[in-house]
Amino acid sequence: MSTQPDKDSKFSISGKDGIRDGQIIKVDPNDGKYKVTGLFPVSIEAHQIKNYNIIALDSEPMDTLLNKGTNFDLKIENNHFIADLTKNPINTDSSLTAGQLRALSVKNESNTYLKRSGINMHWSPNFQSTGREYRTSSHITKPSYESVETGRYLTTLVKEGKVPGYPEITLKTSYEFYAGIPYFVYSSEVLIEKEIELYLLRNDEMTLDSIFTQIIYPDPKQGVLTKPLFKPSTFKELKNNPIKHDAPWFSFFNPELQLGYGCIRLEYNNTNLKGTPSPLYIPHTKITAVNSDGGRYWNRRLIHEKNTTVPSGSRYYEKNAYFILKDRSDPEVAIEGLLKRINNPLKVIYH
Numbered sequence: 001m002s003t004q005p006d007k008d009s010k011f012s013i014s015g016k017d018g019i020r021d022g023q024i025i026k027v028d029p030n031d032g033k034y035k036v037t038g039l040f041p042v043s044i045e046a047h048q049i050k051n052y053n054i055i056a057l058d059s060e061p062m063d064t065l066l067n068k069g070t071n072f073d074l075k076i077e078n079n080h081f082i083a084d085l086t087k088n089p090i091n092t093d094s095s096l097t098a099g100q101l102r103a104l105s106v107k108n109e110s111n112t113y114l115k116r117s118g119i120n121m122h123w124s125p126n127f128q129s130t131g132r133e134y135r136t137s138s139h140i141t142k143p144s145y146e147s148v149e150t151g152r153y154l155t156t157l158v159k160e161g162k163v164p165g166y167p168e169i170t171l172k173t174s175y176e177f178y179a180g181i182p183y184f185v186y187s188s189e190v191l192i193e194k195e196i197e198l199y200l201l202r203n204d205e206m207t208l209d210s211i212f213t214q215i216i217y218p219d220p221k222q223g224v225l226t227k228p229l230f231k232p233s234t235f236k237e238l239k240n241n242p243i244k245h246d247a248p249w250f251s252f253f254n255p256e257l258q259l260g261y262g263c264i265r266l267e268y269n270n271t272n273l274k275g276t277p278s279p280l281y282i283p284h285t286k287i288t289a290v291n292s293d294g295g296r297y298w299n300r301r302l303i304h305e306k307n308t309t310v311p312s313g314s315r316y317y318e319k320n321a322y323f324i325l326k327d328r329s330d331p332e333v334a335i336e337g338l339l340k341r342i343n344n345p346l347k348v349i350y351h
Helices: 232-240 331-343
Strands: 012-015 018-021 023-030 033-039 053-055 066-070 073-077 081-084 103-106 113-115 126-128 145-149 154-161 169-178 183-192 196-208 214-219 223-228 249-254 259-269 284-290 295-310 315-325
Touching: 073 154, 103 259, 183 196, 183 259, 196 259, 196 315, 214 331, 223 232, 232 284, 249 295, 249 315, 249 331, 259 331, 315 331
Parallel strands: none
Antiparallel strands: 012 018, 012 053, 023 033, 066 073, 073 081, 081 103, 103 113, 126 196, 145 154, 154 169, 169 183, 183 315, 196 295, 214 223, 214 249, 249 259, 259 315, 284 295
């Protein structure tokens, strides 16, 4: 393009299945012209090819996101769920900020509400040093960088900064919410800028009240396993043979509700700034029972309850898709289908 567009410019795609409005994500100069990155809704079968023309036209959107709120204090809705990222009013810790998932309303027959009483549902990564307070990404009160981009198909929330009491650590977090799909994407990075001793370091943590009754996960030797979430024998087995820290996916599930909530791990990289491994101690995926009220949560333990020296330049990165499962078929089949779609994205050729 030779005329400079902006993110409010209107573009659509036109094809045999009609005209569909798009969302402009980025505009970059390119040899005197402008390179525009956009997002357009397309429905296509496996191995199918469709052709579209891009036209400078505003048209009716499909499967739009509904964003309610300002800045990070948002509720984001698509046709599968409502994600609540507002500041949690029942949390007495006033230092916890908006912009972390505190509840998820699932659009199913019973409009199920996923939450964790008294705290946020999601606030990882989190960590602790002996003699210091436990801290999470929700404690980034004064970000060094922050960005909220709301749109009809994609809304992103990005934060970067430090938490009180840990000047050695910089956190980066990013949420991506899309219209029309039953998952959102979250990525985080923990960067150690000055050597520190950590007793605990975790990412990929979700904590929930007692709505789910099973856990489903792949074991490298035994295949896909299903275990009850409310039997002591499960936790004894998982203590002896924990879920791998790099397990590709797992899900909580309730067969009566035909409802699942789980994680597909898209990227996982603990390489430091010099290209060598960052310290880990007994890395694994842990399922924890909150015995006082029946809550259950999962998390990936990177440093597991042992004082561990973490040098400057150490880095821990994750990128995960958190999905809602409402499929009436076998949950394993449904998850494998979602895996195939995520790992084989649409290929776009522009000419």
